Amino acid sequence: MNKAPTAAQLAAAGWFKSSYSAADNECVEIAHARSWVGVRDSKATQGTVLAVTAAAFAAFLGGVKGDGPDRTV
Template identity: 70%
Template sequence: MNNTPSDAQFPAMSWIKSSYSAADNECVEVALARPLVGVRDSKAMQGPELALTANAFAAFLDGVKDSGLDWTV
């Protein structure tokens, strides 16, 4: 099974970045293209992208929240 996103799955205009992102683009961006959620590094927009199912993305977010790290820095 190939989970590599294509341009059709994650069009350029569909990527969004958190309002908590630093001014110098130190953040991840997400794109919603059901049934997948795309994740990429905002500093390397032409680089690799992850394609996650909604359940996998929710588990990722839960892991970040439960990590105890201060993500607002």
């Protein structure tokens, strides 16, 4: 498995918010760092970053959109 990105790699990553983000910045930001995805609070950008593998993030998005492997009808 690939090593998790360092704090410096995450800080240098291109962070962005969803286009669905509210005008008052109440959203999360994500960034791609190697084969990992970083997730952070858009109001606390210097705070804690959650780093997950790109595959785990893709599975999460699939579940949120309802087309993932754990989809229930």
